[in-house]
Amino acid sequence: MKTNAYSSYHFSTKLLSIFVVFAVAILGGCASLPHQGEVKVSRVIVPNEGFSTQKAPKPLASATKNEILSGFLAACRAGAINNDFEAAGQYLLEKTAKAWNPQKVVHLYPNDVVPQVKSSSDNQLVLELSSSGTVDDRGELQSSPNLQLAATFTFAQNNEGEWRIASLPDGITISEGAFHDAYVLRNLYFLSPDKQELVPDPRWVPRFRIVTYLTSYLLEGPSKTLDGAVTTAIPAGASLLSRNVPVENGVAQVRLEAADPVTSSRGQSLLSWQIQSTLQQVPSVTGVELTLNEQTINAQPPRGLTYNAPVGVVVxxxxxxxxDGQKVYLSADKTAGINLRHPARGPLPNSPMVVLDANRRILSIDLQNGNLQELVASNNIAPPVVDRWGWIWYSTPDLTNSLKVVNTGQERYEVTKTYASGNLTRFAISRDGARMWAMRAGDKPSLDLLRIVRNEEGVPKSLELISQMALDPGSLAFPAWQTSTSAVVLVTSPGRAQSRLVSLKLGERPTEVANAPLGTDFAAGFGTEEMLLQTPSSExxxxxxxxxSIKFRKALDPTFF
Known part of the structure; x- marks a missing residue:
């Protein structure tokens, strides 16, 4: 099951309400509760999720069906922490235990939810709960807050006349607290299309044997949310020689085999870059020893790109x-006759800088002499954004199914948006260039997370939807990336005296951080906690x-270079 990192969240004027964008009616594909016959609430004890039980007791010979289910749930929790479900299998019939796949999916429920166990027939118990999400067998989270789920467990007696579970859905069901005891969010690293940068792919990984899981997930390739936005140096069909990646004296021993060996020094360097960057997130890993088809790969990873330190800028x-007052990028003597608005610059030292002239023209600025060059002339141009390739992204009201890009060499492309129609009015591109947060205007406005599909030269080809968050009609959203996997958005809604800051972390659910002054523009510095906000009165x-704290009484269009 492939899942996205986000479901659909609705930014309500009263609270951060949640909308589910996928249809799941039952746990693990099990049958739902029957519509006929008596349903009785059973006195099954659901394990105390506040207690970290890592060893599950064996089922007692005299255990009732209710006690078997209670023991099984406790054993699943312990199994998640230990990454070993042998104890849980003892609560199943032998043939059922062999067929059951506990790692296919993890169903999550909030810590304050008490699952209900009901009896629908003499040999069936149904576990009902309010779900908060699922994590599939590749570590990808799909949120499903407040979705009512049910799982049916059928019981039978074994040869000794003891009750055991005869049928059940694949996967396990645990609380969010238990899940965080057993799993941790870490990045897999893949390559940008031009192979100049690493792009993170966040996954939830078991803490136990984490190095092996990270390596295995990396070999399987990127998540569907990054299709077309990344590439990899790992050979197709590559696998581990054994099913384990041992760590000896801090060095992870990665032994790979593949039909197509990587022979070029460049290819080996990129392969090392991906694997080392992924595994060295684990504190116990200080180095990686990599072999491919029993040949040691000693190539050093690339150094990667050097980015500008973020600097706050206003008009x-x-x-x-x-x-900070230390520099003027464009002085008044260069802007006679120009209504200067919305400066933008890419993240690299040689990135171009552009400004809008009264929302009618995009002008590039020669940073050496301050001279201006017209790149685009149109009406009602949205604030432009510059990516690390130097592509200047912009929108006009007529572009309901695309954005346009131009560079200082006057190359131009229209980038198709492959999902619902609607004009993108504010957008922010991740520093690696793989993802975009964008506000989509219209009768049903939304904040959209998109992947940017590019060719090997970094030319953007299309925008593909990853997830979507509904906004109240009339709301404005100003997204800004803070790290390669996290962003923050300022949401301003009609009728509210204040705006709200919402944290957007890939692989996690959005969370409302704090209220903020009523804002009509917003920016955040990459890699810092610094933010800039403009009010309706141009403070x-x-x-x-x-x-x-107030920085300027009269200024416009805050941003970071």
């Missing part, structure tokens, strides 16, 4: 100035940590 007095506030 003040028709000039582009740094927030600019800064936030570093938890406090907002």
């Amino acid at each position: 003040k007095g028709n000039q582009v100035v740094r927030v 600019v506030f800064s936030r570093d940590g938890r406090r907002w």
Whole structure:
């Protein structure tokens, strides 16, 4: 089962309500509760999730069906922590235990939810609960808050006349607390299309044997949410020589075999880059020893790209100035006759810088002499964004199914949006260039997470939907990336005296962070906690940590270079 990192969340004016975008009616494909016959609530004891039981007792010979199910649930929790479900299998008939796949899916429920166990027939118990999500066998999370789920367990007696579970859905069901005891969120690293940068692919990985799981997931390839947005140096069909990656004296021993060996020094370097970057997130791993078809690979990983340190910038007095006052990027003598708005610059030292002229023209700025060059002339141009390839992304009201890009060499492309129609008015591109957060306008506005499909030269080809979050009609959303896997969005809704900050972390559910001054524009610095916010009266506030403080009484269009 392939899943996305986000389900659909609705930013309500009263609270952060949740919308489910996938249809799951029952746990693990099991039959739902019968519509006929008496249903009785049973006194099954659901294990205390606050207690970390890592050893599950064996079933007693005299155990009732209810006690067998209680013991099985406790054994599943212990099995998740130990990554060993042999004890849980003792509560099943022998043939059932052989067929059951506990690692196919993990069903999650909130810590404050008490699962209900009901009896629908003499030999059946039904576990009912309010789900908060699932994690599949590749570590991909699909949120499903408040979805009512049910799993049917059928019982039979074994040869000794003892009750055992005869049929059940694949996977396990545990609380969020138990899940976080057993699993941790870590990144797999794949290559950008031009192979100049690593792109993270967050997965939930068992803490026990984490190095083996990370390696296995990496060999299986990127998640569906990154189709067309990344590539890999790992040979097709590559596998581990054994089913384990041992760590000896801090060195992970990765032994691979593949039909197509990687022979070029460049290919070996990229392969090492992916594997080392993925495994060295584990504190106990200080190095990696890599072999492919029993040949040691000693190639050093690339150094990667060097990015600008983020600097806050505003438009003040028709000039582009740094927030700290140390530099003026575009002075007033260069902007005569221009209504300067919305400066933007890419994340690399040689990235171009552009500005809008009254939302009618995109102008590039020569940072050496301050001269301006017109790139685009249109009406009502949305604030542009510059990616690391130097592509300048922009939108106009007529672009309901695409965005346009241009570079300083006057190359131009229209990038098709392959999902619901609607004009993208505010957008932010991840530093690696693989993902975009975008606000989609219309009668049913939304904040959309997209993957950017590019060719090997980084030319964008299409925008594919990963997930979507509904906004209240009339709301505005201003997204900004803070790290390669996390963003923050300022949401301003009609009728509210304040805006709200919402944290968007890949692989996790969105969480509302705090209220903020009412904002009409917003920016956040990559790799920092610094944020800038513009109010309707053109005041600019800064936030570093938890406090907002006024920075300018009259300024516009805060951003970070």
